[in-house]
Amino acid sequence: MTINFTFETTPRVICEAGGAARLAALCAELGATHTLIVTDAGLERAGVLGPALEGFAAAGQAVTVYTEVLADPPEQAVEDAVAAARDLGADLIVGFGGGSSMDTAKLVALLVGRDQALTDIYGIGLAQGPRLPLIQVPTTAGTGSEVTPISIVTTPTSEKKGVVSSLLYPDLALLDATLTLGLPAAVTAATGIDAMVHAIEAYTTKHKKNPLADSLAVKALALLTGNMDAVIADGSDVAAREAMLQGSMLAGMAFANAPVAAVHALAYPLGGHFHVPHGLSNALVLAPVLAFNRPATEGLYAELAGVVMPDRRFGSAAEGAEAFIAFMTEMVARMPFAQTLREVGVAETDLEMLAVDAMKVERLLMNNPRVVTKEDAFAIYSSVL
Template identity: 60%
Template sequence: MTAFAFNTVASIISEPGARARLGAIVAERFMDIRRVLIVTDAGFLRTGLLAPAQASLTQLGLIVNVFSAVVADPPEHVVHSAVHAARDMKAELIIGFGGGSSMDVAKLVAVLAGSDQALGQIYGIGNVKGQRLPLVQVPTTAGTGSEVTNIAIVTTGETTKMGVVSPQLYADLALLDAELTLGLPPLVTAATGIDAMVHAIEAYTSKHKKNPLSDNLAREALRLLSRNIMTAVEDGGNLEARQAMLLGACLAGQAFSNAPVAAVHALAYPIGGIFHVPHGLSNSLVLPHVLRFNASHAAHLYAELADIVVPGNSGSLEARTEALIAAMQQIAARTGIQTRLQEMGIIETDLDRLADDAMLQTRLLGNNPREITRSDARAIYAAAL
């Protein structure tokens, strides 16, 4: 058996309604903490769903400030503002409430607020020095898995992004409360759910760090997600389906944090960066075409995943792989999200720029089961057009 290492968050609570007793959870797990900064976005703040959690903290005498200026694909200035907010109040605990953007900013605040390192010094792998503030993550979408990953993505230019990858970014606690996801629109539910499925699929086929723990997490994530995504999309008030999606996204996050994602994400990032397409949708748009490209090298693994997503399918490895691809395409079509790049305003003359940007994602491309050249990347975009 190949040697491997596996890391994840210290603790996970999966319980509908748990945010209402967040204060008691914090008091039990973090002794002598008095100052708490919640990191979220203005849209989520307006829903009122944060109020029970905030009240449960203040009722215990904690000083709670809310930083709600996070935006999608957060730029550096948002991170800097959040860090200043934490320093100004002398925060002792950071709580991320939201999708991947809010949780990523929360991670960075936790490592930078008490540090003399600048944001620019921690980009890359393993560059965070020292300890961080205690960190709790509470996802409000079932997609990114950011609550259990050691990765944070920052927008550094008009279309460019940088990542911070470090063990200090793992939270102390992830709290999964599906009541927070009940208000998600069907299309957001679909895109974020497919994003989580991509995490599971890519972790299962990751070239270098695939391991027995990540494999089992990826399989169970894909089982939960594939069996519940349509119910969550079509019946958004179904709490059981919502909790299953949240847990599936969390398990997929644990999987890909240890067995990293690959070409689907590498090709999706330029779509999001250049054309401002949401991350989950960007993944969904290129997914079937990357899977077909990879089939010559990963059909045996895709066939195993097909047995989960399409139970009872049979035939050759190639046939079962095609069944997986068809099932993912059918899920996207049934949910009503866009399935072609041209629906996002992307045209044939944009493909060269997309391919050029995709080839810059070397950290991700190196995990792909099949090597991708620039001409390959362009051909995949052309197939998705």
């Protein structure tokens, strides 16, 4: 049987501890005369931008820092950022931060020079170019947004919608592990699980599964599971932090080409309604979705068991699948974050609403190896209440 597939990714990646100090030079290479760094106020207060801004000052290059990014970016916040970039006359955009900052930066770079409404480009392939030059600098090892063509926005009705377009791939992704050293353990854990979910769902996706994405997902999962405990125990371990960043990026490359499914679909309503961070939302529903999908993914789970437990041997696919689900369930359970929906503000009376909203995420549910009904979603949420 032949496999037809297309694979796209960010054309240039630099992985360099301390590399943020030469961000100004990288912007100059792309012709920038006035760079806009899109980030959040917390990163600015923490001084994470310091090395990058020192480089701009030393080079005498114009740079403005925009710090109004909000978690789970609302439409209005994105539109405000676009307006700020227009007023400034920025000619290069840098996304500096977690997924919210990078997703916002993508849309700023895309929309600033065009008369194109954000609400008109939700979906796949509806955006129009050209866009401004774009550099992405992740400060968490989780979303992989620096290598994906996707930007997620929260609508006024608390629904998560995506803009999906090859135009959203940046010109450059800069991975600097030193930027992640100050992350609290809970954030490190949640973002790390997020990246693992990307790898797992890319490997088991119903649509567009391909050998390139598979190989990236396997390497990503090995790096992430092999280094998670180390970065939780010692957040200053630069080598482990860098491995997590690399794993997150590789998982991003994988799911950009072999799309995610039910874990993400059920996580989105938690973020939209209860403002649960995306990585934690994924972590909360991961184990029950893995168990739900097992009848359709047993062989694939067995293969992944060999990735995360390379020293073990399994007598059958069933044994391997069971071991893989147990491995991931135990990993989530020992992480320093909320373990139930009640802990993040969800009540039993909210489960029906969550299940209804999860069914609206058809773009992702169609990729799930098993069909998910509203009743299935309700049962999954109920199991982690």
